[in-house]
Amino acid sequence: MVFTATVGGKQVPCHPDQAILDAFLRGGVWMPNSCNQGTCGTCKVRVLRGEVDHRDSPADTLAPDERAAGLALACQARLRSDAVVEPSGPGAGTAGRDTHPLRDLDTTVVDIEDIARDTRRVRLGLTDPLAFHPGQYVELAVPGSGVRRQYSLANTADEDKVLELHVRLVEGGAATERWIFDGLAVGDRVRAAGPLGDFFLAPADEDGGEPMVMIGGGTGLAPLIALARTALTRDPGRQILLYHGVRGAADLYDLDLMARLGETHPGFTFVPVLSHEDPPPGTAHRTGLPTDLFVDDVASARGWSGWLCGPPPMVEAGVKAFKRRRMAPRLIHREKFTPADA
Ligand code: FES
Numbered sequence: 001m002v003f004t005a006t007v008g009g010k011q012v013p014c015h016p017d018q019a020i021l022d023a024f025l026r027g028g029v030w031m032p033n034s035c036n037q038g039t040c041g042t043c044k045v046r047v048l049r050g051e052v053d054h055r056d057s058p059a060d061t062l063a064p065d066e067r068a069a070g071l072a073l074a075c076q077a078r079l080r081s082d083a084v085v086e087p088s089g090p091g092a093g094t095a096g097r098d099t100h101p102l103r104d105l106d107t108t109v110v111d112i113e114d115i116a117r118d119t120r121r122v123r124l125g126l127t128d129p130l131a132f133h134p135g136q137y138v139e140l141a142v143p144g145s146g147v148r149r150q151y152s153l154a155n156t157a158d159e160d161k162v163l164e165l166h167v168r169l170v171e172g173g174a175a176t177e178r179w180i181f182d183g184l185a186v187g188d189r190v191r192a193a194g195p196l197g198d199f200f201l202a203p204a205d206e207d208g209g210e211p212m213v214m215i216g217g218g219t220g221l222a223p224l225i226a227l228a229r230t231a232l233t234r235d236p237g238r239q240i241l242l243y244h245g246v247r248g249a250a251d252l253y254d255l256d257l258m259a260r261l262g263e264t265h266p267g268f269t270f271v272p273v274l275s276h277e278d279p280p281p282g283t284a285h286r287t288g289l290p291t292d293l294f295v296d297d298v299a300s301a302r303g304w305s306g307w308l309c310g311p312p313p314m315v316e317a318g319v320k321a322f323k324r325r326r327m328a329p330r331l332i333h334r335e336k337f338t339p340a341d342a
Helices: 018-024 066-067 176-180 218-234 255-263 290-297 312-324
Strands: 003-008 010-014 042-051 072-073 084-086 103-116 119-126 135-141 146-150 162-168 189-196 211-219 240-246 267-274 303-312 332-336
Touching: 042 103, 066 072, 084 267, 103 135, 103 162, 146 162, 146 218, 162 176, 162 218, 162 303, 211 218, 211 312, 218 240, 218 255, 218 303, 240 290, 267 290, 290 312, 303 312, 312 332
Parallel strands: 003 084, 211 240, 211 303, 240 267, 303 332
Antiparallel strands: 003 010, 042 072, 042 084, 103 119, 103 189, 119 162, 135 146, 135 189
16 A cells, blocks of 8 residues: 655655655655654654654654644654645745655775775765765665665765765774774675755755855765855855864865865855864964864854854854854754764
8 A cells, every 4th residue: 555645735755664755755756854853853754644653753843732732743644544744843835846856875894994094985886877966965785784874975066976085983883883994895885865954055056155164073075065066166265264173183085176166166165173182293282172263253144144064063053153143043054964874
């Protein structure tokens, strides 16, 4: 039996064991989504008609009174009948638009490179190009474990036949210590799915061209590289201030790329920030927390957009810092790297 799910007048087939969000995205119908794990609430919908099974929707994200009021998490809930839903959170107005469809991907490892302390760049080749918005992520299936892990794409949308991931070793991690840092080799096949997530620029014809500030923690730099390069291709003179926060100088990577972007684009500024070390002699690295340095550096971010990617405490501090500098909440974009691998 297959049900029909409807949002914004668009209909997709939805199997009883398929999450509602998965059905829409595979059908090429946009619905706001971020974590796809039931923790962020971005995919919350109001069920206008029909019945759903909430499955493992956490009460922290979907409170009992919200369930009773007809709300559901689209990334967790399954249909028990045909249904009509409407998103209830920020971004609801974009639901029902056409989007790049979510697909299963059969990939092959084409390159593995150690780029910083406990950090690898992994490139996955595709047979068919993947259409995605720069900044989105893919999910990898960890062989033999039933575990899936999410990694942001560092490549731009025109680099659509090789997916670039930046992976940080997590002690004991099923995907990292026991796979990507132990045994994964060039030529291995890797099953994946994507694209996913809402951490991306508006389409070119809706892009306001506003100044951007980006703050990435560790491998949270990956999607920011994709976003910055995309924005600078659209407008080579765009003002972009990118902070990369890490513990020590050994954790920094892609400094050459950042230097090249700065040389080619006078509006682009890259700020490497070390939280646990003084800057090595002869470098312009800074010490502290990137969110604090932003507050010191920028008197007003009114009209700017903000892009935060990294550990949840850094993202939360960034939201506060941006608001303190008068950035409009609707222009604050965030991608939290939650430590599922731990
Ligand atoms: S709770 Fe569904 S996308 Fe985060």
